[in-house]
Amino acid sequence: MFAVENGLQGDPRLKAISDAIRVIPHFPKTGIMFQDITTLLLDPVAFKHVVDIFVDRYEHMNISLVAGVEARGFIFGPPIALAIGAKFIPLRKPGKLPGKVISEEYELEYGRDRLEMSVEAVKSDERALVIDDLVATGGTLSASISLLERAGAEVVECACVVGLPKFKGQCKLKGKPLYVLVEPSQFDELTTL
Ligand SMILES: O=P(O)(O)OC[C@H]1O[C@H](OP(=O)(O)OP(=O)(O)O)[C@H](O)[C@@H]1O
Numbered sequence: 227m228f229a230v231e232n233g234l235q236g237d238p239r240l241k242a243i244s245d246a247i248r249v250i251p252h253f254p255k256t257g258i259m260f261q262d263i264t265t266l267l268l269d270p271v272a273f274k275h276v277v278d279i280f281v282d283r284y285e286h287m288n289i290s291l292v293a294g295v296e297a298r299g300f301i302f303g304p305p306i307a308l309a310i311g312a313k314f315i316p317l318r319k320p321g322k323l324p325g326k327v328i329s330e331e332y333e334l335e336y337g338r339d340r341l342e343m344s345v346e347a348v349k350s351d352e353r354a355l356v357i358d359d360l361v362a363t364g365g366t367l368s369a370s371i372s373l374l375e376r377a378g379a380e381v382v383e384c385a386c387v388v389g390l391p392k393f394k395g396q397c398k399l400k401g402k403p404l405y406v407l408v409e410p411s412q413f414d415e416l417t418t419l
């Protein structure tokens with residue numbers, strides 16, 4: 227893995243994070259190089275580096291709301307939210323949230339999926355951060371931005387641990403900044419899910 231343009235070039239924590247992410251060829255389908263963050267979770271030093279880097283970046287940005295994308299955004303979002311004193315909102319796959327929800331469809335490489343959010347969770351004029359483990363096409367994060375904006379929040383930034391190379395050079399999603407810690411080498415990534 228290589229570091230991306232994130233203002234942390236030369237920071238040894240990025241290598242520790244990269245090294246802790248396992249790459250599984252041809253999972254879950256032939257041709258996909260799966261970036262497995264579950265091995266990062268087995269390494270408390272590297273896992274803490276991820277949380278520390280995001281907390282350092284966001285603690286003084288007046289963020290009141292951290293939204294995490296099901297499922298892997300639920301791992302990284304809550305510790306960041308707690309450390310910066312923001313609430314955590316889960317963005318869930320369809321049919322999981324009770325109460326009044328709004329939903330957004332988005333494109334996957336094959337087919338479509340949908341994300342839902344509890345509309346009462348967001349107050350107007352909140353400043354939001356969206357967290358996920360990985361950005362591939364950006365469809366999931368774009369749907370997340372739309373949900374939050376529809377509920378009246380201002381999305382300050384989206385942040386992911388891994389950005390796939392097809393995303394190289396792209397640091398905006400729906401006009402919002404995207405902040406990524408590491409990126410697999412070309413060798414590590416054949417395609418996305
Ligand atoms: O940038 P994109 O092309 O939208 O892809 C990125 C999304 O894909 C993965 O989740 P997935 O939909 O596989 O769900 P999971 O976390 O429940 O496995 C990943 O955790 C991101 O949420």
Ligand SMILES: Nc1ncnc2[nH]cnc12
Nearest residue numbers: 259260261360362418419
């Ligand atoms: N290559 C990949 N590894 C892990 N999660 C993904 N989501 C989309 N593409 C992925």
